[in-house]
Amino acid sequence: xxxxxxxxxxxxxxxxxxxxxxxxxxxxxxxxxxxxxxxxxxxxxxxxxxxxxxxxxxxxxxxxxxxxxxxxxxxxxxxxxxxxxxxxxxxxxxxxxxxxxxxxxxxxxxxxxxxxxxxxxxxxxxxxxxxxxxxxxxxxxxxxxxxxxxxxxxxxxxxxxxxxxxxxxxxxxxxxxxxxxxxxxxxxxxxxxxxxxxxxxxxxxxxxxxxxxx
Numbered sequence: 001x002x003x004x005x006x007x008x009x010x011x012x013x014x015x016x017x018x019x020x021x022x023x024x025x026x027x028x029x030x031x032x033x034x035x036x037x038x039x040x041x042x043x044x045x046x047x048x049x050x051x052x053x054x055x056x057x058x059x060x061x062x063x064x065x066x067x068x069x070x071x072x073x074x075x076x077x078x079x080x081x082x083x084x085x086x087x088x089x090x091x092x093x094x095x096x097x098x099x100x101x102x103x104x105x106x107x108x109x110x111x112x113x114x115x116x117x118x119x120x121x122x123x124x125x126x127x128x129x130x131x132x133x134x135x136x137x138x139x140x141x142x143x144x145x146x147x148x149x150x151x152x153x154x155x156x157x158x159x160x161x162x163x164x165x166x167x168x169x170x171x172x173x174x175x176x177x178x179x180x181x182x183x184x185x186x187x188x189x190x191x192x193x194x195x196x197x198x199x200x201x202x203x204x205x206x207x208x209x210x211x212x213x214x
Contacts, residue, residue, distance in 0.1 A: 100126025
């Protein structure tokens with residue numbers, strides 16, 4: 001489902017970008033992006049209805065990567081971004097597939113002869129799939145969350161055009177999600193019930209991108 005949605009959105013954005021580039025003398029682009037992402041997530045555990053101490057996933061930054069496509073004007077930029085995230089270093093494994101739309105406003109530009117440096121602020125909204133599993137030992141995993149929904153937030157960064165066709169981008173993005181108290185149950189061979197309420201509250205990313213203008 002996520003792959004079909006991504007392909008459809010890419011087709012729409014690509015067509016819109018080409019039309020915008022022709023009608024508004026904008027610059028269409030495609031690019032790659034890598035991010036260091038920190039996820040604020042946790043899970044409350046109940047063993048046979050008795051509450052257990054909550055646990056949090058590893059708060060260290062983990063890698064996220066993807067591609068983007070969009071159109072840029074003198075004062076603004078519209079981008080469709082797809083990224084994939086996986087972190088399995090803390091006894092739990094988190095996986096996210098995210099598709100988002102970003103709108104940026106360029107605050108000012110240096111207009112240098114050799115390069116163009118443009119700080120910007122912006123906002124984004126997207127749809128994502130989220131999975132969280134925990135290692136139960138003996139080759140078994142607990143599926144703590146398998147959910148999809150909306151996320152949104154803002155970003156601040158700086159774009160640098162180093163030639164007529166190549167641009168670089170460095171930004172910080174912060175997102176909040178709609179994932180709260182995601183339920184999941186596990187019943188063992190003895191009939192004991194393990195219940196989880198998982199939460200994904202927010203995400204912060206330091207992102208670096210490279211773009212090709214056409």
